[in-house]
């Protein structure tokens with residue numbers, strides 16, 4: 001199971017070169033435990049020219065291991081661990097460990 005991240009969550013990088021950067025999760029690769037975070041871990045990619053696009057260098061976000069990310073609570077604006085609870089009906093509820101706010 002992942003750490004409970006979802007698309008559009010705001011996360012902060014907690015280790016590596018990008019430490020301290022914040023961004024919104026754009027995409028999650030749950031099978032690889034990686035996520036793409038907006039404007040974080042940017043890499044330059046050489047794009048070959050095609051009929052549709054001119055070639056050149058494009059900047060894209062590379063996936064980051066989710067272990068390097070921590071959730072930022074929208075309510076208390078702090079990097080927190082999420083409390084993930086499974087309800088009887090099988091759905092999951094995410095709660096901030098600091099302010100106890102439920103996060104959708």
Ligand SMILES: [Zn+2]
Pocket residue numbers: 073074075076077078080096097098099100101
């Ligand atoms: Zn909170």
